[in-house]
Amino acid sequence: ExxxxxxxxxxxxxxxxxxxxxxxxxxxxxxxxxxxxxxxxxxxxxxxxxxxxxxxxxxxxxYITDVYGSGSFDERKSTENECRSTSVRESELNAISLCESKYRVRCQLSRSGEVTKHKTAKRRRFIIVGPKEEYQICRAQAAAQPESRYRxxxxxxxxxxxxx
The missing domain is CATH 3.30.1660 (Dodecin subunit-like)
Structure with missing residues (x-):
């Protein structure tokens, strides 16, 4: 062996x-x-x-391929706008981070973050008891590539x- x-x-x-x-x-x-x-x-x-x-x-x-990053948001007492902007920002940072660790050079966004899913859900704050509260749930995706000088x-x- x-x-x-x-x-x-x-x-x-x-x-x-x-x-x-x-x-x-x-x-x-x-x-x-x-x-x-x-x-x-x-x-x-x-x-x-x-x-x-x-x-x-x-x-x-x-050819250099895009590296995709994702972001998510799942919080109570928040607005739809906050949900969308936070998940987009997180997806963009994630895409750049993944690209830089893959290629070991500075990267830039090749596709801005875009919300791929949004919904408002009602669920209990505690698993069994308590009032139902509204939660904003968002998912977003962005893409990054090494700086344009790299071909x-x-x-x-x-x-x-x-x-x-």
Missing amino acids: ALRAEGSVEVKAVGVNERDCYEQANYQAQIESRRAVEICENQANHLLHCRVVASRITDHGS VQCAVQVLAKPSF
């Missing part, structure tokens, strides 16, 4: 052109290679030491296996 251990990490990057993208991805792959080794050693129950055996390009410079995305996969 330990002999079949394998650790794999895929690193996504963006660049102004393909060459820049590959340089960024390879740089990040060097940083993340330790994680691939740790995954491999955990699978081998720390009986064997692992090392990086391969690093290969898995995405050859494709392509690419990915590199790092593979670690036991060394003998």
Whole structure:
């Protein structure tokens, strides 16, 4: 079982052109290679030491895709306006945060937050007893992309296996 251990990490990057993208991805792959080794050693129950055996390009410079974020709001004693604006703001922040963690660069909104669901519900404040109160429930979605100077995305996969 330990002999079949394998650790794999895929690193996504963006660049102004393909060459820049590959340089960024390879740089990040060097940083993340330790994680691939740790995954491999955990699978081998720390009986064997692992090392990086391969690093290969898995995405050859494709168009950058949107990263979607969502936001929600479910509160009593609030207005529909507050519900909508809070869920939209949360979805936009979430989209930017997810984009920046995925690509490791500054991101901007590519699609503003939009409420996808709104309803007013009546339910008890406490599970069994108490008066029914109005709750505003909203869901929103937004999209983000790396800054406009970045034109392509690419990915590199790092593979670690036991060394003998």
